[in-house]
Amino acid sequence: MSFLDEVKFDDRGLIPAIVQDAANGQVLTLAYMNRDTLKETIAGDRPVFWSRSRRQRWVKGETSGHTQRTVEVLYDCDVDALVVKVEQTGPACHENYRSCFFRRINRDGTTDIIEPRQPDAAND
Secondary structure (H helix, E strand, O other), X not given: OOHHHHOOOXXXXXXXXXXXXXOXXXXXXXXXXXXXXXXXXXXXXXXXXXXXXXXXXXXXXXXXXXXXXXXEEEEOOOOOOEEEEEEEOOOOOOOOXXXXXXXXXXXXXXXXXXXXXXXXXXXX
């Protein structure tokens, strides 16, 4: 039996993938993979995702040049979530932040932007 046969995809055929900077552990984004993109990620050197909004395969950096190189792929004890450790080139967020998680919610309900915006990234 293949690892892919053990994965518990949701009712849309997707599994969440937390993308993390391999060097410092920063969470860069949360994306999703289907069976084909997970298989492609495991076999290749770049993570491949499934865009829920566009309903198509996508690879970070195809349009912006801000690429990710897969270092390792981990999975949880229930085989229903992934951590993809990457080497990130440029911003990971389509809003030009290093991480998609650039906003903090304070205890009083206010929010802060906690990292600087980076210049010149295309949406992908």
